[in-house]
Every structure is written in C-alpha cells, then in structure tokens.
Amino acid sequence: MYNQVESEAVQRLELLLRELCATGWVRLVLSREREFAGLVDRNPQLELVDFDALATWAEYERLSDKWQHKLISHLASHWDAIAFGSKDELLEYLIRSPFSALSAVPAEEAMRSLQSLRELCASGISLPLREASARVFHGRSKVLDSRDELLRLLGAASGQFWDAPIQLLVDIPASFDEAVFIENLVTFERMADARRPGWARSLLIYAAGFKGSAKRLRHRNGCRLYVRATHGEAMELNASTANGLEAVGAWLFGRSELPVYFFGDLDFSGMQILMSLREVFVQAHAWKPGYGELISVLSSGGGHSPVMASKERQIDPGSTGCDFADDLLLPSMRQHGRFVDQEWFGAADG
Numbered sequence: 001m002y003n004q005v006e007s008e009a010v011q012r013l014e015l016l017l018r019e020l021c022a023t024g025w026v027r028l029v030l031s032r033e034r035e036f037a038g039l040v041d042r043n044p045q046l047e048l049v050d051f052d053a054l055a056t057w058a059e060y061e062r063l064s065d066k067w068q069h070k071l072i073s074h075l076a077s078h079w080d081a082i083a084f085g086s087k088d089e090l091l092e093y094l095i096r097s098p099f100s101a102l103s104a105v106p107a108e109e110a111m112r113s114l115q116s117l118r119e120l121c122a123s124g125i126s127l128p129l130r131e132a133s134a135r136v137f138h139g140r141s142k143v144l145d146s147r148d149e150l151l152r153l154l155g156a157a158s159g160q161f162w163d164a165p166i167q168l169l170v171d172i173p174a175s176f177d178e179a180v181f182i183e184n185l186v187t188f189e190r191m192a193d194a195r196r197p198g199w200a201r202s203l204l205i206y207a208a209g210f211k212g213s214a215k216r217l218r219h220r221n222g223c224r225l226y227v228r229a230t231h232g233e234a235m236e237l238n239a240s241t242a243n244g245l246e247a248v249g250a251w252l253f254g255r256s257e258l259p260v261y262f263f264g265d266l267d268f269s270g271m272q273i274l275m276s277l278r279e280v281f282v283q284a285h286a287w288k289p290g291y292g293e294l295i296s297v298l299s300s301g302g303g304h305s306p307v308m309a310s311k312e313r314q315i316d317p318g319s320t321g322c323d324f325a326d327d328l329l330l331p332s333m334r335q336h337g338r339f340v341d342q343e344w345f346g347a348a349d350g
Helices: 008-020 053-060 065-077 087-096 107-123 129-136 149-151 185-193 209-213 240-252 268-280 288-299 324-335
Strands: 026-029 045-048 166-171 178-182 202-206 223-227 260-263
Touching: 008 026, 026 053, 045 053, 065 087, 065 107, 107 149, 166 185, 178 185, 185 202, 202 209, 223 240, 260 324, 268 324, 288 324
Parallel strands: 166 223, 178 202, 178 260
Antiparallel strands: 026 045, 166 202
C-alpha cells in the first residue's frame, strides 16, 4: 500500500482490506481522523480478532498445536497411571487446557516434568507456587500460574502451594477512620507528604492497579504490610507505629470495619478497578474529594481523549455498583468523551 502511487491502486487495496474485515477475523485500526488525511496517512493496522477462524480457512496449524498433539500421544503411550495417577483425566485436562508453556522442549522431557510435579505433590512438601514451578519446569517460575486443576489432578493437597503474598504500602496517620486505596504511586506519595484536612484521618494505601482486588489481600498469609516513612521518620518507628499496624491488620484481616474508598484515574480502567475492589470490600466507593476535583476538569472542557493517552481500548464497565461512580463519573466520561489522569489531583496547589 505504501508503495502505490496511483490513488486507484490504494482504493483497490482499501476495498480488499475492508472485505477482509467483513469476515470478522480481523479489525482495521486507524489513527484519529485528520483533515486531508487519507487511509495511508492514518497508519492502518490489522488487529487479529478470530485467529481460529482465520487459521481454519487457511488450513494452518500452529507449531504449538503440533507439539500439543505429540505430547498427548506420548502421554497416552507412556504415562504410568499406577505410579503417577489417572492418565485419562490428565489427558482430558490437557486437551481442554493446552500446556503451550512447555512447547519448547521435547514431549519426553515435558512428561518427565509432569512426573516430577506429581512426585512433589505426593511428597506433601509445601512451597510457594512459583518456587514449585521453578523446581520442576527447568527454572521457569510461572508455568503453574492458574493451573489449580492440574495440581489437583496430580495429587496436590489444598493449600500445599500458595501464591506470593501481596505487598501493600501504607501511610498510617496517628489515628484513622477510613481507608483510601490510591491507584498511582505519584498521587499516593503526594497525598502522604501533604495531608489536607480531607484525608488527615485516612489510611492511605498504594493500590498498584488491580492489586487491591485480590481476595488473598484479606488473609494474613496472603498479604504483607509495608509502612511508608521518610528517612527521618524511619529512625523513630516505635510503639505508635506498631499500634497503627495492629489497627490496620485488625481492619484488613476482618476483626474491625472501616469505610473503604478508591481513588484512581478518571477513566474506564479506573472504574474497572473500583468494580473489582468491591468484590473484596463490598461497600467500597469512589473517593469524592479526589474524583470531585477530576470531574470538574471534564466539566470545564479539560481532560484528554482516550486516543491521546493510548486508552482507546479501555472498556466501559457499564456500572460499578457505586452510586457516585454510576450516576456522575461514568456518565460524564461518556458525555465528554475524555478522561483525566489521577496525577492532576492537587494541581491547583502548585
């Protein structure tokens, strides 16, 4: 397309592209429309939507699929059900959930890794999940992520392998009566350094995206608390800090209750995080002091389009369950077609 000099040739290629998109296999992605910009000027790209349909039409078989067939065939012939457990259930699982992470090794070696995992499960040794993965899969720590069913089939006991604990960074005031999860580190640091009356009694928690929505957050073995302190403050950590941590633990691990709020970017992803956070803290709401300031930016004509911040693929959650978000924040973003990053908060303070 870029080598064409005749407009008719470009138009013919555009027609072919759009016919291809009509199949539903791919999607034509263009940069934002500008005056006098033709198709070529808008950086056309094809985004793959339905690989399987396209591959079937082209009679294409991925290398990983070929390897998967070899693995299944090898296990069917060589897996010792007496020594290593049910073969039929394992094969049925692998057909449903291909083990492409091992496709770089021969089927024989992949089987030996699965046998080693079976032996580790049978031993009763309890380990962090990624350490167990590294032991049996050539030092690769993430192979067993989201493989609970495989572990069960190979004889792992409940809780034998566990995910690494979530690390929560907190800023604890002398006393607090609410918890505010903050999406971005810059805003967390700014709010911790300069506490206004609006959050003087707020426990500030750096949420780091979707970290706050993990259910193991509310279990002592699934979460570790880290206290934010400046260098000078670090020298003075004392009984007051210990009492503060005890109070945080009492709330987080279920012995007491606090109102919970979330403050993040004013965009659809931020609302997705709020919705996920509400699965762990049912009464969590959008934090009005922060979002109130960001929504005023939209109302005055500010903010940025999704395309300007590479956020055009964010998905509108529809609703979050929080009245403030559902009645004001989401409708405002839809109406104006713009977002505001959280770091704007406090800009008026200089």
